[in-house]
Amino acid sequence: MADxxxxxxxxxxxxxRLGEEVVNVLNAGADIVHFDVMDNxxxxxxxxxxxxxxxxxKHGVTAPIDVHLMVEPxxxxxxxxxxxxxxxxxxxxxxSRHIDRSLQMIRDLGCKSGLVFNPGTPLxxxxxxxxxxxxxxxxxxxxxxxxxxxxxxxxxxxxxxxxIIDDSGFDIRLEIDGGVNVGNIREIKEAGADTFVAxxxxxxxxxxxxxxxxxxAELAN
Ligand code: DX5
Ligand code: ZN
Numbered sequence: 001m002a003d004x005x006x007x008x009x010x011x012x013x014x015x016x017r018l019g020e021e022v023v024n025v026l027n028a029g030a031d032i033v034h035f036d037v038m039d040n041x042x043x044x045x046x047x048x049x050x051x052x053x054x055x056x057x058k059h060g061v062t063a064p065i066d067v068h069l070m071v072e073p074x075x076x077x078x079x080x081x082x083x084x085x086x087x088x089x090x091x092x093x094x095x096s097r098h099i100d101r102s103l104q105m106i107r108d109l110g111c112k113s114g115l116v117f118n119p120g121t122p123l124x125x126x127x128x129x130x131x132x133x134x135x136x137x138x139x140x141x142x143x144x145x146x147x148x149x150x151x152x153x154x155x156x157x158x159x160x161x162x163x164i165i166d167d168s169g170f171d172i173r174l175e176i177d178g179g180v181n182v183g184n185i186r187e188i189k190e191a192g193a194d195t196f197v198a199x200x201x202x203x204x205x206x207x208x209x210x211x212x213x214x215x216x217a218e219l220a221n
Contacts, residue, residue, distance in 0.1 A: 004189065004219045005031040006212055007066055007175070009199030011047065012146045018052070019059040021203070028208035029216070032064040032087070034177070034197045039071035042095050043144040050077070050084035057085035064088065066135075066197075068116060068177065070143050071095065074102050082109035090114030090137050090175075093125040103132040114175070118142060119151050123160060130168050135195070136161050140188075141178030146199040150179030155191040162192025182211065186218040 008030045013021035022033055035053060040046040053065060064087035071077055072095035081089055089106045093115055096102040106113035114135030115125060119142060126133065138161060140154035158176065165172045175195035176188050185196055196219075202211050 005195040006215055007032045007034040007195055007197045008202045009034040009036055009146060009197050011036040012199035012203035019056065022056055022061055025208050026063050029212040032066050035065050035067045037067060037069050037071055042072040043070040045144045050080040053081060053084035053086055075105060078105050079109060082111050086111055088112045088114055088135055090116050090135055092116045099125065100129050103129055126164060130170055133172055135173045135175055137175040137177055139178050140176055148179055150184055158191035158193055182214045182218060185215050189219050
């Protein structure tokens with residue numbers, strides 16, 4: 001399995017100092033930047049768009065930016081994020097009428113593509129598009145807010161997704177998002193995840209490096 005990646009969710013960062021926060025968390029050892037896009041329609045909250053992604057690039061952020069679209073529809077906004085410097089663009093299958101087309105569009109624009117599964121969304125959406133997916137993102141909370149508790153049934157779903165990926169032979173990352181912290185990251189990894197989003201667990205603490213180091217120590221065991 002590929003290396004474990006730690007992906008701080010900037011949803012819990014101080015938005016008034018976003019550039020500085022992202023630089024700080026990357027200097028503290030984060031691998032990729034998780035960028036939550038909410039539209040107050042697909043999810044009950046409103047966050048940031050392509051302009052902010054572009055602003056982070058202009059600020060000198062070179063790490064991969066992992067754009068998690070919680071918007072509906074998705075196709076209109078995908079080119080804007082590709083243009084703004086997104087590395088991964090993931091979306092929820094419920095938010096696209098044509099998931100094959102949306103996935104293909106992301107790759108055609110030079111980004112890595114991914115599908116996101118809410119806690120209650122079945123994995124069968126993967127069945128005919130696995131060859132077009134670079135990332136599977138499993139939500140371990142219902143999307144919309146940071147700081148919620150990890151839903152334990154996500155562990156079983158991770159095991160199922162891990163088996164689907166391994167059986168397929170494709171190079172697909174398995175990301176988990178919601179309620180991840182130092183105390184549960186090891187069992188999440190053991191269930192099959194290789195990419196770990198954490199918002200409040202990192203940005204809610206004064207010392208980002210300590211949290212990330214503690215997470216890595218758990219992942220190493
Ligand atoms: C929830 C977002 C998550 C969220 C995670 O809709 O997709 O990325 O920021 O936050 P924590 O780690 O605090 O659960
Ligand atoms: Zn997210």
